[in-house]
Amino acid sequence: MSVLAAPSPVLAVPGAVAAPPGSPDESVPWHYGDPLGEQRAAIERVAVVDRSHRFVLTVTGAERLSWLHTITSQHIAGLGQGRSAENLDLDLNGRVLHHFVLTELDATVWIDTEGDRGPGLLDFLTKMVFWADAQPREAADHAVMSLLGPGVATLTGVLGLDRLPETYEAVAVPGGGFLRRMPWPTADSFDLVLPREQLMSRWSELTAAGAEPAGSWAYEALRVAAVRPRIGLDTDDRTIPHEVNWIGGPDEYGAVHLDKGCYRGQETVARVHNLGKPPRRLVLLHLDGSADERPAPGTAVDAGNRAVGVLGTTIDHYELGPVALALIKRSVPADTQLTVGSTAAAIDPDSVISDDTPQAGRRAVERLRGR
Template sequence: MTESPIVSESPLLALPDAVASPAEGPDAGLPWHYGDPLGEQRAASTGAAVVDRSTRFVIAVPGEERLSWLHTISSQHVAALPDGTSAENLSLDANGRIEHHFVQTDLDGVTWIDTEPARGADLLAFLKKMVFWSKAEPRDGNELAVLTLLGPDTRRPEVAAALGLDSLPDRPYAAVALPGGGFVRRMPWPTDDAFDLLVPRDRLAGIVTALTGAGVRPAGTWAFEALRVESLRPRIGVDTDDRTIPHEARWIGGPAEHGAVHLDKGCYRGQETVARVHNLGKPPRHLVLLHLDGSADGRPETGEAVTAGGRPVGRIGTVVDHFELGPIALALVKRTITPDTALVAGPCAASIDPDSVPPDEGVPAGRAAVDRLRGR
């Protein structure tokens, strides 16, 4: 099959009032909003909205050993992933640092993977390099494009009918085929009612038209990003850096825990770091939600330092204006920084949302055993 080109611009930019996402950002080529970004967020939270995410890179992996093969080279337990089921997954380097985050869905003999636009070609090259003698055939799958449905009104029968279905999947990560190709899968984030649609690229505009006819509002990437930040879901390369390990980014857990790293599976690259942190220590940083001073002149930039008393204590990730919370950001900060610490991020005073701080689960079991052996 001829490989499709990396998609650089969405046809939905031709919709009325569409404003393009910043050209220097990770969502270049997609609608940022349609003239009412905060109203679009509200619709995605309390009504029904569809977000164009069609620049995500899609990979198809047919082959009878595709799941057992992926199981050996990634962090998630996917060797027996049932048909019509999805999972989040990571590819780590030898030191346990995150190289790729992706969502995979196994359906009708093919595993479909979608990942960040800028990282997809590298992930595909890595997968091809790791096939060796396995019966798996990773290839470009960009004939499918990603849309995301959000909001409680997606439960209305008219929405499913617009897609040619009787109903949408009712369990997180469940997936069903769509008439005419592609599939819909339920996701556990960024809202309680979230569905990814992977649809034939040449039908993308027509499917959005059908959804809007069923009362679904078009929303830009601004809306998706605001709700993603609120839900404490990181985006690789934006909320992570080249030192980030899975524990820092809250990606620990199997599909049942909505994570991307299963702690009870066989060997994979980077497993030693994951096991060491889990059993013997705690991550040096953790991902938190920051509230930013909205009266400041400007906003911090992604990658900028978070400081306390003039000392760097963290790194800013996604920065966004939320329709209810105001200006917020994700940040990786040192684990020792408490919510009452006065912080500065770029031109803004900042504070950690206390509800975003991971609970202290005490001394890891492995560390406690070592301490007992040492008489501590």
Template sequence: MAAASDRPLEPSPVLGRPGAVASPAELPDHGTAWHYGDPFGEQRAAATSVAVIDRSTRAVLAVTGEERLTWLHTISSQHIASLPDGRSAENLSLDVNGRVEDHLVLTDLDGTTWIDTEAARGPALLGFLTKMVFWSKAEPRDGGELAVLSLIGPQAPSVLRAVGAPVPELPYDAAKLPGTTAAVLPDGGFVRRMPWPSRTDSFDVLVPRDRLEEWWATFVVAGAREAGSWAYEALRVETVRPRLGLDTDERTIPHEVGWIGGVTEFGAVHLDKGCYRGQETVARVHNLGKPPRRLVLLHLDGSADGRPETGDDVTAEGRTVGRVGTVVDHFELGPIALALIKRAVPVDTALTAGPCAASIDPDSYAPDTAIQAGRAAVDRLRGR
């Protein structure tokens, strides 16, 4: 099998389905369908019934070896040393300054830890893991024999049962409860229940790549509506879930985008684990400081001539106060976007994002007034 860095990223075979409109070249899901002619109807199906979405551009890696979990535990941000079989977690790889380099979702099943991440980061992540093995009994490799589909909506469990697939009982945030969060498919691959992007049932189904079209057609026959990446992104933005490379930049630290927390907290950074690259920054900000920015949901002026683009400035009275992330039109909320905004910007500030007037959704804005334990201890020592 070719290494991840050598395997060409070819268009998904599902892109040949009738009505499929390709994702624009500038978007990270290029090579899959953006929509199938009715993007708002597809979003509504994912929110209220069930939709299947092709996410096969995601890079998939695999790690085997008896020390795979304890080894991954030492070089990444999440506490996974004792992750049980059939469980999943989010995880980060940080640089030495605590900035986010990679965001990954991992699942441990039958002696293999499967990792999926953004397509553009797959080769670099595999290279990093390979260099960090040293004497550990762990063997990272390209796992591109599997491809990611997502089945989203309250009727998703019924569709899984109809095709003979297992239905994991729990999303991975329920790690302390009995039951599985992931289960092996009968003919290869696995299904895992996710706590996002939908507020209802969300499942990732990793299927053999050479049977991708077959699985897709099977889900459609069982009642799932064909939907493009637009539907997935709309639900993700609505629930304020960040995406690496769109809602992060080269300065992003985990605290800014809500990735702090253990497996049971929907997080990707456990605050009570041993050393890993970037831990000093994580601990310092958590105990003594505040993150400089926060991720918020913006409502955009739909009457504006055009939309902002990822990376555009967010301004207040002509002063740059943030950066636009993912921009999407939502079937109920209209044009919305995620943005990294300076922490001190009040929630009711009138903003401009690219060509649009914008406002912060107050439900996405949590007041940050708590005093960190480390800062409180320092103040007590100084008699404050």
């Protein structure tokens, strides 16, 4: 068993409860006895979440950024010191294979992604090096921990910092690693990428300083409420970036820049952006809480007797109750009555992003046709 697949030492903390078998988060704590209260702590105070099952890798070499720029969807050729971005690896048809976060710090690009997809991403990057001065390597000796809530500002002294980073900025932490601010799942979200050997000592320091332990349940509930997809749970082998709100540069908190050079899958991205519409869209569903069991990810979402989508992450939120993400056909109105198995569901209208603006390419075609 690899280091990344092994159970986290934080699971030995008193009160830590493991996720159900088969969960992608079963190697880290699911909750500590009060999953809804842990969510509230992450919104109102400060919570620390063990995400050490993330796969971490590094890319070094003089051409690391220019090389990554040519083979991925984000505009990162000029990414500055201490800056971060979200990025995608697409297949030839523009379908999403990998989603990852990267940070440029001290002549190294740090990348973290889903644990089960990390080896595949590393394999792709390694095969694409060719003659470039870039060296991708697994960094199994590093792990990810997240800090959530307005109270993170009280932890700067414990971390040895004099300030918190801005969104998508990373600052080095004395003793190793860095703290990076993210725009989700909450307004105050930070990832601490640290040497794995420091995982328990940092955990102890942060909780002693007031950070409340929160499990993956809390993190996932807040992510779902923010309508942020998780690859493999909220996407399938047909997903294109437009369907799950991943279009946009770093300033737009996206993972696909629409004004950059050629990369694998770009033709589909450009065609949908300029001429078409995505066939599906990611929405937040409110589920009937009276059902005995929550429907499982992958269950069909039906409108009457017609399947119109597929369910993604399903979870109980501390304020919204049972909610889920789902990929729904774009033609389905937001007020459509839906069912997921035997459970009634409704689309949250605030999660539906309007995409009815005429595209530049479509307008140009209409002008050529004299319309």
